[in-house]
Amino acid sequence: MLGLKIRKEEGEKTRKILLQNGILDKSYKIKNLGDYLVFPILKKTEGEIVETEFEKLKEREKFEFKFDLIGDIAIVENYDSSILRRKNVRSVYKKETNVDGTYRTRKYVYLAGTKNTETIHREYGCRYMLDIEKVYFNPRLATERHRISKKVKAGERVLDMFAGVGPFSILIAKKKKVEVHSIDINPDAFRYLKKNIEINKVKNVFPYLGDCKDVVKKLPEFDRIIMNLPKNSLEFLDAALSKIKKKGIIHLYSIKPEEEIKFNMEYVQQVKSYSPRVFVWRYDIKP
Numbered sequence: 421m422l423g424l425k426i427r428k429e430e431g432e433k434t435r436k437i438l439l440q441n442g443i444l445d446k447s448y449k450i451k452n453l454g455d456y457l458v459f460p461i462l463k464k465t466e467g468e469i470v471e472t473e474f475e476k477l478k479e480r481e482k483f484e485f486k487f488d489l490i491g492d493i494a495i496v497e498n499y500d501s502s503i504l505r506r507k508n509v510r511s512v513y514k515k516e517t518n519v520d521g522t523y524r525t526r527k528y529v530y531l532a533g534t535k536n537t538e539t540i541h542r543e544y545g546c547r548y549m550l551d552i553e554k555v556y557f558n559p560r561l562a563t564e565r566h567r568i569s570k571k572v573k574a575g576e577r578v579l580d581m582f583a584g585v586g587p588f589s590i591l592i593a594k595k596k597k598v599e600v601h602s603i604d605i606n607p608d609a610f611r612y613l614k615k616n617i618e619i620n621k622v623k624n625v626f627p628y629l630g631d632c633k634d635v636v637k638k639l640p641e642f643d644r645i646i647m648n649l650p651k652n653s654l655e656f657l658d659a660a661l662s663k664i665k666k667k668g669i670i671h672l673y674s675i676k677p678e679e680e681i682k683f684n685m686e687y688v689q690q691v692k693s694y695s696p697r698v699f700v701w702r703y704d705i706k707p
């Protein structure tokens with residue numbers, strides 16, 4: 421069979437391009453060779469082509485490839501009525517717009533099942549109530565949130581500057597003996613954040629509604645600051661730097677390349693793709 425060999429960092433971008441152009445053979449599993457991936461392809465394309473065998477995907481895996489699950493809402497690219505036979509799916513929606521505006525929200529088109537955009541999403545032992553149209557939420561960030569929560573040490577004071585409904589804040593507060601201060605400018609996100617603090621029974625999260633540039637002025641200094649606003653987080657870096665302790669660390673998520681972040685970086689990691697050719701990076705900044 422034909423395969424396209426590429427470096428792992430290029431994986432998500434390549435997968436999307438191959439899918440868009442109908443080149444990816446969706447019946448087979450992508451091969452993982454450590455630093456490289458090999459995509460099963462239907463015809464030759466640009467890049468390093470190899471001859472190799474691929475493992476066939478099971479029906480269930482083929483299907484799972486196509487949708488995101490937020491609580492019991494399936495967000496599909498292509499609708500298949502069998503999706504509603506799954507026990508964990510109550511409603512089916514499709515993205516209508518890209519994430520947009522200060523609140524980073526998007527519109528959805530209702531396709532099937534119960535017409536209700538509010539749900540409860542479970543992630544790493546926490547529950548998040550949210551409305552997919554009123555707030556930002558991305559289930560694909562679960563691993564990243566877990567990664568950050570593992571870095572936090574007992575006794576830290578943490579600031580989540582763009583907290584949304586609280587998935588970084590609540591996970592950290594639940595797993596570690598720390599104090600988390602969480603800000604969001606979207607009143608709906610703030611309402612769900614408070615609700616989620618209650619549902620998850622965490623007493624160590626302090627929620628604030630407002631622009632983080634103003635809110636931080638009345639807060640103390642922090643050991644760790646999370647800045648999860650990839651499109652324009654850099655505009656808020658000065659506010660974060662004014663509140664970080666000498667030995668503290670800022671986790672800055674940004675779509676900007678490394679050359680544009682003129683700070684002392686300890687670590688850089690590609691987190692997810694923002695669009696087919698743009699990636700979200702996490703820069704761990706030491707003041």
Ligand SMILES: C[S@@+](CC[C@H](N)C(=O)[O-])C[C@H]1O[C@@H](n2cnc3c(N)ncnc32)[C@H](O)[C@@H]1O
Nearest residue numbers: 522523524556582583584604605606631632648
């Ligand atoms: C990309 S979302 C991230 C939400 C959350 N961290 C998560 O992982 O689900 C960015 C959030 O920042 C909020 N936001 C945008 N500008 C803000 C500002 N100036 N001050 C506080 N929050 C802001 C938006 O309302 C949105 O909920």
